[in-house]
Amino acid sequence: MAGVEHFDVLIVGAGLSGIGAAYRLQTRCxxxxxxILESRDALGGTWDLFRYPGVRSDSDMFTLGFPFHPWKAAKAIADGPAILDYLHETASVYGIDKHIRYGQRVASASWSSADAMWTVETANASYTCSFLYVCSGYYDYDSGYVVDFPGQSDFTGRIVHPQHWPDDLDYTGQRVVVIGSGATAVTLVPAMAGAAAQVTMLQRSPSYVASRPARDALSDRLRAVLPERLAHRVIRGKNVVASTAIYSAFRRWPAHAAWLLNSTVAKQLPDSIPVDPHFTPRYKPWDQRICLVPDADLFKVLRDGSASVVTDEIDRFTPTGLRLRSGRELDADLVVTATGLRMVALGNIALTVDGRSVQPHDTFVYKGMMLSGVPNLAWCIGYTNNSWTLRSDLTSQYVTRILNHLTTTGTRTCVPEIDPAEYTAPPRPVVDLTSGYIRRAAAILPHQGTQGPWRLRQNYPRDLLTLRYTPVADGTLHFS
Incomplete structure (x- = not known):
């Protein structure tokens, strides 16, 4: 095919997952x-896209960072620019940046069984590959979730969505209302409170919030006495054990977990802000992600009065702010709509297999990475209850095991096949949380089953054993 470049593997996305995938591929295969085909003009993915004040990780960097390139900075809970610098450094140190093709948004991918090959089309180029690895996550980078509140055109101030934060936005001395209660909202409020005249977090319903030190004192001590790589492994293991144990306990005893979270928050709030209703969610802990606030920064600005929280519903925008269902008026110069994200499946790539269109919603996910009936394709997603990289790195290591098995056995194709008769229970979305952005995407996401390799477990130790040590040829993944 004239003008078409061929690669053994094409990686889609040059963010956290794509960089990690490239390292595993070039060292193990x-x-x-x-x-790497990257749709944007820079690497970094989420950490290059989001530029709103205070943007940061909600996982510790010893587990969110790569196991092969230890995180060296002091803060365990890092800000977005520091994480982006770390990704640039990693890509440069291992020569991964030389493999990135920028401005290459993948529009379609077509599999030919006769050729055992994918044909991948972007807006301005064509490629072929033997294996396609989609590492673009599941967020829509083009637009966030936007609610069309009544009366927005009447508002004389400015309305901004965090996903597209303007470079010229100066909110100094302004009255700011942040609509939302999730991770973005609890990050924005303390970050803006120092410069704004007043910041109000307006939420329809609250989220569970937990405070954590930005620096890990035990990790600092370990790094002071142990060699760098050994210290990193010990700290990473410690944090994995702790986070896994906490998640398991919270899921097993949700009432006790809710009491613990609420009572801890109550101690950090001023008397003017009761924990109920402002920090008492309607759901169980870990039905949705728990919002992390490093060094209790959210509670500090609520105590000093530079920020406040209101739990109510919006009736409409007015020329000077918002009118709530209770009749209360909130004056605002700037409204930040932290109303959530939009999800996409496999980067919105149009997939076909031998001329047959494949809708991700009609497939089941094998071992959290491959789609039933789709050959030589993997999708990299991370954990919802733990650091993204813990799962994405296991997935990349398993992909290299598959590729090496193909080489060793002289086969060219691998495809997971599911017997629908095995599953009588209603299928569940691959991301099994009750968050609004996930419920809204239920009609497009692939499914997970109830058992075996078709169930995506949120359990790193179990996945570590399964993906690293069990046979690749397991009878469900078929090679030919």
Missing amino acids: PERTYA
Whole structure:
């Protein structure tokens, strides 16, 4: 095919997952050629896209960072620019940046069984590959979730969505209303409170919030006495055990977990802000992600009065702010709509297999990474209850095991096949939380089953054993 470049593996996305995938590929399958197709003009993915005040990780960097390139900065809970610098450093140190093709948004991918090959089309180029690895996550980078509140055109101030934060936005001395109660909202409020005249977090319903030190004192001590890589492994293991144990306990005893979270928050709030209704959610802990606030920064600005929280529903925008269902008026110069994200499946790539269109919603996910009936394709997603990278790195290591098995056995194709008769229970979305952005995407996401390799477990130790040590040829993944 004239003008068409061929690679053994094409990686879609040059963010956290794509960079990690490239490292695993070039170290474990060094004979394989690869390229990374990145739709934007810079690497970093989420950490390059989001530029709103205070943007940060909600996982510790010893587990969110790569196991092969230890996080060296002091803060365990890092800000967005520091994480982006870390990703640039990693890509440069291992030569991964030389494999990135920028401005290459993948529009379609077509599999030919006769050729055992994918044909991948972008807006301005065509590629072929033997294996396609989609590492673009599941967020829509083009637009966030926007609610069309009544009366927005009447508002004389400015309305901004955090996903597209303007470079020229100066909110100094302004009255700011942040609509939302999730991770973005609890990050924005303390970050803006120092410069704004007043910041109000307006929420329809609250989220569970937990405080955590930005620096890990035990980790600091370990790094002071142990060699760098050994210290990193010990700290990473410690944090994995702790987070897994806490998640398991919270899921097993949700009433006790709710009491613990609420009572801890109550101690950090001023008397003017009761924990109920402002920090008492309607759902069980870990039905949705728990919002992390490093060094209790949210509670500090609520105590000093530079920020406040209102739990109510919006009736409409007015020329000077918002009118709530209770009749209360909130004056605002700037409204930040932290109303959530939009999800996409496999980067919105139009998939076909031998001319047959494949809708991700009609498939089941095998071992959290491959789609039933779709050959030589993997999708990299992370944990919802733990650091994204813990799961994404296991997935990338397993993909290299598959590729090496193909080489060793002289086969060219691998495809997971599911017997629908095995599953009588209603299928569940692959991301099994009750958050609004996930419920809204239920009609497009692939499904997970109830058992075996078709169930995506939120359990790193169990996945570590399964993905690293069990046979690749397990009878469900078929090679030919």
